[in-house]
Amino acid sequence: MGLGYVNGKFVSLDELVIPIEERGHQFGDGVYEVIHCYNGKPFMLDEHIERLIRSCEAIKLPITQTFTDFQELILTGVEKAQLVFGKVYLQITRGIAPRNHPFPNVPVSITMTLNESEPTPVEIREQGVSAITHEDERWAKCYIKSLNLLPNILAKQVAQDQGSFEAILVRDGYITEGTSSNVYIVKNGEIITTPLSNHILAGITRIAVKQAAEELNIPFVEKNYSPEELLQADEVFMSNTSIEILPIVKVDSQKIGNGVPGEITNKLYSQYQVYKQNQA
Known part of the structure; x- marks a missing residue:
C-alpha cells in the first residue's frame, strides 16, 4: 500500500496530514525529486540529493538538512516501506503559514511517499x-x-x-x-x-x-x-x-x-x- 512521511513522522498514505495553509498547496512553492528503487536500493541516490539541494538553493528554501540527513531519511523510508521496486517521491516546500506572497519565517515542510510500481511493459x-x-x-x-x-x-x-x-x-x-x-x-x-x-x-x-x-x-x-x-x-x-x-x-x-x-x-x-x- 505504500508509506508516507511528513515533517518527522512516518504515516499511512490515507492519513490526513497537510494543513490547508501549506505553501506547496497554495502556491506550488517548493521542489521535489523522484528516485527509483531497484532491489530495495535507491538508484543514483547521491545525484538526486545533489540536484534536490541545488533546487532548494535556486528558490531560496532555507533548509537546515544536510546531504547526509536526506540520504538517511530516504534510506530509512525505503527500509520501513520494504520497498523493492518502486518510487520515492520527496517534496520540500516553504512551509505552513497564512497565505501571503512574501516568504514566511517558518520551517520548511518535508513530505515523502514510497510506493511500489510496475516496470514499463x-x-x-x-x-x-x-x-x-x-x-x-x-x-x-x-x-x-x-x-x-x-x-x-x-x-x-x-x-x-x-x-x-x-x-x-x-x-x-x-x-x-x-x-x-x-x-x-x-x-x-x-x-x-x-x-x-x-x-x-x-x-x-x-x-x-x-x-x-x-x-x-x-x-x-x-x-x-x-x-x-x-x-x-x-x-x-x-x-x-x-x-x-x-x-x-x-x-x-x-x-x-x-x-x-x-x-x-x-x-x-x-x-x-x-x-x-x-x-x-
Whole structure:
C-alpha cells in the first residue's frame, strides 16, 4: 500500500496530514525529486540529493538538512516501506503559514511517499512509442525541479489525447526536452541532445546516458537541434527516472528512421541495465 512521511513522522498514505495553509498547496512553492528503487536500493541516490539541494538553493528554501540527513531519511523510508521496486517521491516546500506572497519565517515542510510500481511493459520497449511536438510554454527556470508543472501537464495531456506517449517541447525554433523527459536524436552514429541551460532539467538518467555513450564509444554531442532535424533523425529516444531509456519511433505521425527502436538506443538501454545490476 505504500508509506508516507511528513515533517518527522512516518504515516499511512490515507492519513490526513497537510494543513490547508501549506505553501506547496497554495502556491506550488517548493521542489521535489523522484528516485527509483531497484532491489530495495535507491538508484543514483547521491545525484538526486545533489540536484534536490541545488533546487532548494535556486528558490531560496532555507533548509537546515544536510546531504547526509536526506540520504538517511530516504534510506530509512525505503527500509520501513520494504520497498523493492518502486518510487520515492520527496517534496520540500516553504512551509505552513497564512497565505501571503512574501516568504514566511517558518520551517520548511518535508513530505515523502514510497510506493511500489510496475516496470514499463516489455512490448512498449520493443515497439517504441509515439510523440508529438508542442510549444514550450514553461517559465524561464526549467533547471529547477519545481512543483509548478501545469504547462507540462497540459502539453502531456495534448499528447495523450492524440494517442501519443510524450510531448516534445519546442522553444525559439529548437527542441528543449519532453514534458517529463530529456530527449535525444541519433544521426550518423552520434547521439545529439540539447545542452544544459536554464531551459531544461539536468536529468539524472541523462548522466547515465552520457556515461553509457562514453563507455560504448558513441559520440555524445550537446547542441541545439530543430524539429526538422528531429524528424530526419535515424533514431529518437527519451530518458527519465521512471521510464529509463525509451525509444520514440514516431513523431507528429511521421515515422522515425525505419519505425522501430534503433541499435544505439538498444545498446544504451542494455548498458543502463548493467548499471542497475552493479548497484544491486
